[in-house]
Amino acid sequence: MPDVRIGSAQGRWILFTTILGSSMALLDSTVVNVALPRIGRDLDADLAALQWTVNAYMVTLAGLILLGGSLGDRYGRRKVFVVGVVWFATASLLCGLAPNAGMLVASRALQGVGGALLTPGSLALIQASFHADDRGRAVGLWSGFGGIGAAVGPFVGGWLVDGPGWRWVFLLNVPLALVCVPVALRHVPESGGDGERGRFDVPGAVLGALALALVTYALIDAGDAPAVAAVTAAAGVVAGVAFVAVERRRPDPMMPLDVFASRQFTAVNLVTLCVYAAFGGFFFLTAVQLQVVVGYSALGAGAALLPTTVLMLLLSARSGQLGERIGPRVPLTVGPLLCAAGMLLMLRVGPDASYAADVLPALLVLGLGMVTLVAPLTATVLASVDTARAGLASGINNAAARAAGLVAVAALPLLTGMGPEAYRVPAAFDAAFGRAMLWCAAVLVLGSAVAFTTVRRPAPDCLHPECRSHCWVTAPPLENGERPVDDDGRAAGGGDPARPEGW
Known part of the structure; x- marks a missing residue:
């Protein structure tokens, strides 16, 4: 049985290295969008190359993330986590040194493989290492600090692009890995590695x-x-x-299809596809719109996007608690509609846009919508399946969200008539951006309708996630879903895991 306590030196080192490792992958999914205009200019890349700069990473990450968790169970969670960090850092180095767009895209695909190994491994190490009484707090801290990383990611990315250059968006991962790996090898106990879990899919x-x-x-x-x-x-x-x-x-399939026999699980994943397709398209295009059309620097564009993640960081715990009291149907219906309203407000963001009057109101409404729906969405995914399959359900939901985002990044320029050089012509990009926001709003309204007609309140004794504070903006957070119980059947550990001490 795991017995590391959160207040011990070893417990603090485990939290440090797992948070640092997962933050590498999380930061890369948020900061690269801010760097796209500069990457395109420096590498003389067209819009398709910029789309692939985002999507090459997402293809391998979404396609392999379920397999990454299984590898940890088979060969050892610490071992696979360390391999993932080293792989990710090596691919990041190749990204930073890429002489052309083709090399950058190929390196980004390799990055996604590393992300698929380290992202599920970081949470699995916490679940496997900490004492049952401390596990909820540990997961809460992991989620909370990950949310802080998500909030500052675009700001840091903009600062790097305007300062030492866009290549440091990737090169920064190398020193982080040089810190993360030795700490993991020295302080994190190995777990899993029984080699008896069937063949890999x-x-x-x-x-x-x-x-x-x-x-x-x-x-x-x-x-x-x-x-x-x-x-x-x-x-x-x-x-x-x-x-x-x-x-x-x-x-022994990677994605057992019988999990979709749960109508609630299928419904929530349909909502996930809609909302994260809209989010993926929004964050890809908005970072370019703010720089190419409005005239912001990369740092200014990154800072402009902070309100959405800050709102999620501050309010998602309360949103999760509200969802538990009133059920998920209302949050999953109202949240997408608020997000759609925020994207319609982005139609005002043009060449002479004011941040206070035009950009900020749109981002605040969007952020409130994200706060309303993200935490209840994750909780409902876990509540819709048996406890033994909660980790699988979370992984499928996470992969579905990433797949939706990458399809949106690929499809929106086609649907809105963006040519290969559109991001170099402010007027052309602005017109296409407006059409894209209408598409995103329509997809969100569809997601709201699906939630209203299909999502129902889970049974009162269903599974709840250990941490209800979710600050991810590109995909739902992975949740193991396993909660220890006391003899009387209540969740062990005490306290509110959504409000862990120290965060």
Whole structure:
């Protein structure tokens, strides 16, 4: 049984290295958007290359994140976490040294593989290391400090782009890894590694990632080579069908399809697809809009986006508690509508936009919508399946959100008529940005309608996440979902895990 206490020196070192490792991947998913205009200018890259700079990372991360957790169970969670950190840092170094857009995109795909290893591993190490009485607080601190990282990520990214240059957005991960790895090897106990968990679903992982990559390629390339895009899209559909067939027949699938027998689980994942598609498209385009059209520096654009994550950092715990009292249907219906209103307010953000009068109100309304829906969404995912499958359910939900985001980044420029050089022409990008916000708002309204018609209050004795403070903006946080219980059946550990001490 795990017995590390949170107040011990070892407990503090475990928290430090797991937070540092997960923050590397989290920061990269938020800061790169701010650097895109400068990357495009320095590498003479067109819009498609900038889309792939974001999506190459997301394809491998979304396709392999479920497999990453299984590798930790089989070979040892600390070992896989350390391999993931080293892999991620090495790929980050390649990104920082990339001489052209093609090398950058390939390195970003490698980064996603590292992220798929370290992201689930960081939380799994906490679950496997800490005493049951301290586990809720430990997960709360992990989530809370991760939220702080998400909040400051765009600001740090902008500062790096305007200062030492965009390459340091990636190179910064190297010294962080040089700190993280020795601490993990010295202070984090190994867990898992029993080698008796069946065969890995390598075919499923490959087919899933291939389907995402082919569909993404087809959407990005459709404007320049429609015939090639059509063939690629068809191949992506075939790969997706093959993925479903493999998962249905394998005795140990990466994504057991019977988990979707829960109507609540299926409904919440449909809501997830809608809201995180809109979020992915919004954050990709807004960082460019603020720089290319409004005229902000990279630092100014990063700082401008802070209100959304700050609101989530401050209010998501209360939102989770409210969702538990009134049920998830209202938050998951109202939250997307607030987000849609925020995106419609972004239509006012043009060449002469005022931050106080135009940008800030839109971001505040969007942030309130995100606060309203994100924590109840994660809690409802966990409540919709058996306790033994909570980790699987969380991983599927996380992967679905990332897949939705990457498809949105690929599709929105096509749907809004952005040409390869649109981000170099402020007027053209501004017009397309307005159309994109309408698309995002429409998808959010669809998500709200799905929630209103399908989501119901979970049973009173259902599973609740150990931490209800969620500050991620690009995907729902991974939750293990396992909660120790006392002899009387109550959750062990005491206190409110959504309000851990020290945060």
